[in-house]
Amino acid sequence: xxxxxxxxxxxxxxxxxxxxxxxxxxxxxxxxxxxxxxxxxxxxxxxxxxxxxxxxxxxxxxxxxxxxxxxxxxxxxxxxxxxxxxxxxxxxxxxxxxxxxxxxxxxxxxxxxxxxxxxxxxxxxxxxxxxxxxxxxxxxxxxxxxxxxxxxxxxxxxxxxxxxxxxxxxxxxxxxxxxxxxxxxxxxxxxxxxxxxxxxxxxxxxxxxxxxxxxxxxxxxxxxxxxxxxxxxxxxxxxxxxxxxxxxxxxxxxxxxxxxxxxxxxxxxxxxxxxxxxxxxxxxxxxxxxxxxxxxxxxxxxxxxxxxxxxxxxxxxxxxxxxxxxxxxxxxxxxxxxxxxxxxxxxxxxxxxxxxxxxxxxxxxxxxxxxxxxxxxxxxxxxxxxxxxxxxxxxxxxxxxxxxxxxxxxxxxxxxxxxxxxxxxxxxxxxxxxxxxxxxxxxxxxxxxxxxxxxxxxxxxxxxxxxxxxxxxxxxxxxxxxxxxxxxxxxxxxxxxxxxxxxxxxxxxxxxxxxxxxxxxxxxxxxxxxxxxxxxxxxxxxxxxxxxxxxxxxxxxxxxxxxxxxxxxxxxxxxxxxxxxxxxxxxxxxxxxxxxxxxxxxxxxxxxxxxxxxxxxxxxxxxxxxxxx
Numbered sequence: 001x002x003x004x005x006x007x008x009x010x011x012x013x014x015x016x017x018x019x020x021x022x023x024x025x026x027x028x029x030x031x032x033x034x035x036x037x038x039x040x041x042x043x044x045x046x047x048x049x050x051x052x053x054x055x056x057x058x059x060x061x062x063x064x065x066x067x068x069x070x071x072x073x074x075x076x077x078x079x080x081x082x083x084x085x086x087x088x089x090x091x092x093x094x095x096x097x098x099x100x101x102x103x104x105x106x107x108x109x110x111x112x113x114x115x116x117x118x119x120x121x122x123x124x125x126x127x128x129x130x131x132x133x134x135x136x137x138x139x140x141x142x143x144x145x146x147x148x149x150x151x152x153x154x155x156x157x158x159x160x161x162x163x164x165x166x167x168x169x170x171x172x173x174x175x176x177x178x179x180x181x182x183x184x185x186x187x188x189x190x191x192x193x194x195x196x197x198x199x200x201x202x203x204x205x206x207x208x209x210x211x212x213x214x215x216x217x218x219x220x221x222x223x224x225x226x227x228x229x230x231x232x233x234x235x236x237x238x239x240x241x242x243x244x245x246x247x248x249x250x251x252x253x254x255x256x257x258x259x260x261x262x263x264x265x266x267x268x269x270x271x272x273x274x275x276x277x278x279x280x281x282x283x284x285x286x287x288x289x290x291x292x293x294x295x296x297x298x299x300x301x302x303x304x305x306x307x308x309x310x311x312x313x314x315x316x317x318x319x320x321x322x323x324x325x326x327x328x329x330x331x332x333x334x335x336x337x338x339x340x341x342x343x344x345x346x347x348x349x350x351x352x353x354x355x356x357x358x359x360x361x362x363x364x365x366x367x368x369x370x371x372x373x374x375x376x377x378x379x380x381x382x383x384x385x386x387x388x389x390x391x392x393x394x395x396x397x398x399x400x401x402x403x404x405x406x407x408x409x410x411x412x413x414x415x416x417x418x419x420x421x422x423x424x425x426x427x428x429x430x431x432x433x434x435x436x437x438x439x440x441x442x443x444x445x446x447x448x449x450x451x452x453x454x455x456x457x458x459x460x461x462x463x464x465x466x467x468x469x470x471x472x473x474x475x476x477x478x479x480x481x482x483x484x485x486x487x488x489x490x491x492x493x494x495x496x497x498x499x500x501x502x503x504x505x506x507x508x509x510x511x512x513x514x515x516x517x518x519x520x521x522x523x524x525x526x527x528x529x530x531x532x533x534x535x536x537x538x539x540x541x542x543x544x545x546x547x548x549x550x551x552x553x554x555x556x557x558x559x560x561x562x563x564x565x566x567x568x569x570x571x572x573x574x575x576x577x578x579x580x581x582x583x584x585x586x587x588x589x590x591x592x593x594x595x596x597x598x599x600x601x602x603x604x605x606x607x608x609x610x611x612x613x614x615x616x617x618x619x620x621x622x623x624x625x626x627x628x629x
Contacts, residue, residue: 014185018555018599023355023608027363028087032078034058038087039080041364043122043198045395046467047212048316052202055162056080059104063094070101070163077102079199080122080360082192087357093182094193096172102164102195109160115203116152116230122197122390124166126175131163142457143168144176144388144409145464146197168193174450176409176457178359178386179351186557189351189598192358197390207231208313210282214467215499218293218321218339229282229310238309241274241288280310295339296320296469298380301401303469320398320469324500326515326534333585334534336501336516338403338472345403345472345588346578347381348374348604349539352389353597355552355607359387367393369609370594371402376616377604378575383538383590386410386478388461397470405473405590406465407506408458412482413444420444420480434509436483443509445484454482458489462496474502475538479520480509487513506538516587522559526581534587537578542592542602543570545613550606551596558602568614571604 032038040054060073061083081088083100094100111117119130125143129136132154140147170191171181180191211228227237276288294302303318322339329335329342337343350370354362361367367389374382381403388409397404420443440446458476465471474493477483486504490513493502504514517531520539528535544558545567562570578589595603604613 014555018553021552022086023550023552024086025354025356025362025366025609027366028356032087032089036078038078039198039361039364041392043120043200044391046317046319046391047209049202049204049314051204052200055104055106055199055201057104058089059102061090061103062101063092064099064101066097066099066167068099070103070165073103077194079104080195080197081357082125082194082196082360084190084192085357085360087360087362093191094166094168095182096169098167100166100168100194102162102166104162106160106162108158109155110157111152111155111203114206116150116206116208117155117201117203119149119151119162119199119201120146121148121195121199122146123388124164124195125193126166126168126170126173126177128164128166131165133161134163141453142176142460143196144178145457145460146391151201164195166194171414174412174447174453176411176454178409179353184598185555186599189353190358196358196360204230205311205313207233207235207311209308209310209315212308212315212317212467213463214317214319216290216293216319216321216323216469217287218290218295218323221289221291221293222287223290223304223319223321224285224287225308226285227280227282227308227310232282234279234281235311236309237278237280237286238307239274239276239286239288240307241290241304242307290321293321296322296398296401297338298375298401298403301399303399318398318469319467322469324472326501329585331585334532334587335585336534336536336587344582344586345381345405345536346379346582347383347403347405347588347590348377348379349385349590349593350374350382351385351593351595351597352387352393353595353607361393364392366609368396368400370605371396371400373605373612374594375400375402377612377614378616379591381405381472381588381590382594383407383475385593386481388465394465394468394470398468402470403472404468404470405475405503406461406471407475407478408454408461410478410481411450411454412484413447415444415481416442434480436480436505436509436511437485437488440484443480443483445482451484455489455492459492459496462493466497471500473500473515475506476502476514477505477509479507480505483509486511490514503536503538522592526577528581528585535585536588536590537581537586538588538590539592540578540589541571541574543567543574544602546601547606547611547613550608550611551601552607553599555599556601557599564613571614 037057056079058076059079061077062070062074077088077090083090084093127141129139132151135154137151138149179189181188184190208230210230213226215224305318325337327337335342383405386407386409490504501515503516503518506518507520517533517535518538542559544561546556595605596607
């Protein structure tokens with residue numbers, strides 16, 4: 001074991017207030033004018049309607065003590081960037097006991113007779129109340145999940161007013177918060193709050209499609225659809241499989257930053273067209289034949305496109321034909337599978353942070369950039385770490401061909417860093433002796449209501465992302481952060497989604513459940529551990545390489561310090577070691593991480609995304625030959 005690296009990770013003697021440099025990615029270097037509408041692309045690519053309006057842009061805001069009204073605005077904030085960010089134009093932290101107020105005017109609104117107006121929020125951190133024209137329209141709690149309100153009864157012709165009030169306790173409470181903290185340092189980052197994903201509205205008929213759950217069944221040459229309608233009244237349904245291909249549909253403007261080879265322009269499929277007519281109700285399931293399906297994979301991210309009409313409401317969507325699972329390789333060793341065959345998932349940890357905008361990507365093209373760069377470096381999977389991204393991020397993974405291992409966002413009381421973050425990594429045997437259904441207080445899960453909220457939010461995440469082709473695995477807990485009842489929650493996730501494997505306890509406090517033997521290893525020689533489950537090193541690497549002019553803090557965090565000249569060689573040697581471990585039976589691996597973040601300088605990209613620290617993989621295994629990256 002590398003004792004020096006292990007001790008260094010404790011950051012003993014760290015400065016309390018290190019000097020910070022202002023960094024900015026290329027997508028934010030132009031000033032946002034008064035008409036700015038950032039992230040204006042259609043926000044829900046798997047369920048597209050034409051009649052929608054983006055509400056991003058400049059809103060009035062105020063920060064007041066709890067119990068006080070909004071009053072005179074403090075100024076303008078650029079939605080959907082949190083007030084803590086430079087990109088928002090505010091740069092002020094919302095503290096526990098404070099309320100962040102938003103207000104904007106919606107001019108010239110006209111709602112035709114018989115239509116409903118739905119108001120969508122991609123995510124608001126952490127709990128909020130919404131008023132439309134002074135009438136309470138609804139509320140929501142959870143800072144990472146999308147939600148929708150029907151505001152039809154509050155709409156008036158002409159100008160309308162939307163007001164949102166937000167509170168966020170960050171790590172002073174028990175809610176899901178990921179890596180956010182009010183005292184950032186090391187592997188924990190600056191807190192954010194408020195609206196941080198797109199706000200938008202759409203007009204729909206009174207009876208409309210509320211959701212579609214898609215399950216590919218390639219072994220049966222079919223795809224299964226479950227239709228949810230706003231009203232449970234029988235109606236005529238028309239399904240048309242009209243086009244398929246690896247890119248975006250012709251009807252959608254791909255927007256700036258896309259290359260011509262990303263755009264799919266198929267027209268119709270001729271004899272392959274399929275149209276089905278039937279009468280259906282909410283909750284019904286129907287099957288669509290997909291003969292000789294072309295299977296989705298990172299090497300061939302093939303997508304099928306469809307139109308679905310229920311009554312007079314119509315949506316466009318897409319799906320991928322693929323399966324994820326577990327099995328045995330040619331030598332009888334447990335492995336992970338893609339489309340029924342052994343597949344080695346070599347991924348990279350992705351926290352999804354940006355220097356000028358924290359958890360909100362500065363532009364749609366910025367999300368595409370990260371995914372593309374990781375594919376160039378030879379990875380076929382991204383582990384989305386304790387964060388849920390907007391729907392467009394998953395859409396880009398779908399169309400570009402990147403498998404996603406999706407974490408649930410951690411919550412609970414304050415993390416006991418020595419027990420839950422450092423000690424099990426240094427002395428892994430301790431992981432086998434903690435039963436998470438008996439140690440609620442030790443693992444910061446003594447609050448019963450918070451445990452129930454986490455359970456509800458976990459199932460909500462699975463339901464919301466279920467139809468996403470790229471998602472290949474669910475992770476319930478990471479490194480014991482707020483872990484509890486992992487075996488019971490695994491059973492709930494399996495019931496909700498029996499089509500994907502799951503990692504019930506990534507890194508440690510393994511309860512013997514889930515589908516993986518999941519190991520985090522930064523300080524010891526990497527090895528394949530024998531277990532009935534496939535063995536995965538779900539975190540490794542973290543090599544510290546600080547580039548002057550591209551680092552945010554004078555304090556740096558990471559392992560195995562390397563300079564710019566030696567880092568590429570060290571990284572290549574580590575990739576070769578992973579290749580050898582795969583030959584010995586390793587089923588998957590996750591390198592830490594995509595980019596530097598605040599004090600962490602262990603990224604493959606600098607925090608400002610201006611430097612790639614190593615070269616693209618050139619050998620066959622890194623390009624994904626036979627599923628090996």
